[in-house]
Amino acid sequence: MLEFDLDSIIKKGSLKSFSVASTDRYYDHTTFKIESLSDYIQLVETLSFSFSKNPGGDLLYRGMADSQWWLLPSILRNSGKNRKTYALEHDLAVSFLSEMPDLFSNTNHNFEKLSKMQHFGIPTRLLDFTQNPLVALYFVCAEHPSKQGRVVFTRSWLSHFDEPIVECISSLFLIPYLLNMPLDGWLEKSNLSVSDYLFKVYTDLHDTSPLFVKPIYLDRRMEAQKSVFLLFHNYIRDTADIKYYHYGGKGEKNLAHLSEDLEEIYKEQIQAPTLSFGSSPCFVVDKMSFERLADFYRAKSNWEEGESFSQKFDRAVASRFVLEDDIEPLELKDIWFNFASILIPAKKKRKLLMELQYIGIDEAYIYPDVEHIAKRVKKHFY
Structure with a gap:
């Protein structure tokens, strides 16, 4: 740096x-x-x-x-x-x-x-x-x-x-x-x-x-x-936020493995949200939250043999992220x-x-x- x-x-x-x-x-x-x-x-x-x-x-x-x-x-x-x-x-x-x-x-x-x-x-x-x-x-x-x-x-x-x-x-x-x-x-x-x-x-x-x-x-x-x-x-928003809040913090079945870590991964967004829907914070991706998310998946062991980390990550988060209408400042x-x-x-x-x-x-x-x-x-x- x-x-x-x-x-x-x-x-x-x-x-x-x-x-x-x-x-x-x-x-x-x-x-x-x-x-x-x-x-x-x-x-x-x-x-x-x-x-x-x-x-x-x-x-x-x-x-x-x-x-x-x-x-x-x-x-x-x-x-x-x-x-x-x-x-x-x-x-x-x-x-x-x-x-x-x-x-x-x-x-x-x-x-x-x-x-x-x-x-x-x-x-x-x-x-x-x-x-x-x-x-x-x-x-x-x-x-x-x-x-x-x-x-x-x-x-x-x-x-x-x-x-x-x-x-x-x-x-x-x-x-x-x-x-x-x-x-x-x-x-x-x-x-x-x-x-x-x-x-x-x-x-x-x-x-x-x-x-x-x-x-x-x-x-x-x-x-x-x-x-x-x-x-x-x-x-970029992680749509795990909708499922997480909709299910009272327990998460849908396909997010059950993640739900207990979401509060840690997106803790800054929860405390001081950049974007919100209603009273619930959006899980907006930033450098810190993305680093935690990537570290979470690096630590997982149930990957298919021969996969690169990028392939593993893409498979795990398929259809999960969306673009927001707002340009992100530095x-x-x-x-x-x-x-x-x-x-x-x-x-x-x-x-x-x-x-x-x-x-x-x-x-x-x-x-x-x-x-x-x-x-x-x-x-x-x-």
Whole structure:
């Protein structure tokens, strides 16, 4: 986990001068603070050098002009519950697709469609990151001069836009109503199993959770910004909750072997439910509950000879999981352990913006179109 790696680097002394205590519960993770561009470059250079010694993916950055902003995709930001409103994603996407059919005529993958919509300002389930730390710093300093800014960074392997799981999640915008859609049937169209999907999105086994995807660069802007997208998936619910509560905690026959463990597996959801039906909590899958569920099945001995664990797991949970209609935000524990922050004081933003300009990172670099380049030329003479 990034948190432990950073702790080791800080203890060696090279970053102690930049390390500060976090005062934000949402961003309760390793936090640094810089005062100048040279500070920032020294910090990033030290991190890059330290991580280059042990493979573990790319360093990815997101610059935010206000340090209080959360890591939410645009489709979630206007929702009071931090989840999308009913069918909003579908309606936005289909409306834009119908208005601009030529824009998508040569688009072969749903992730490409999503990234095009994101590129042109349509709210989606994608969140922009960059592989260039200077681009992230520019976005921090370019707006809200009176607000403290934040560069959030993480380390992750990048998925490709044409991978089955990426295409599978990206296709969800095509479905207007997917409440309680069986997970097995949805995944089958992409030749994915339930274990393939759940282990990819709910474990850190391969450093691909959360799911970062490198898109096809549509134009010079995306290329200049070294764009990467964080792809958000939907909540997954374990329908054992209905049978469990309906049978007063005793469980149906096919769940009798599980019923006495459900309270332990989903204890956080029972105590503080993410979703509910009536007064009963839904058993929403998260990283912790999935780890307990997987451990429960690993410990079982009545498996057929020659089966892999994935085959055993898929057979045991067949037709049990469903998709919910809500997009799942990042779990707090992910933010605490797999991300870190660099704070930029409001009073330093203007100076940092000038220093970035001196090394060629300006508005025309970030947005290399005719309008912004003309603006830079005019500014030089006027």
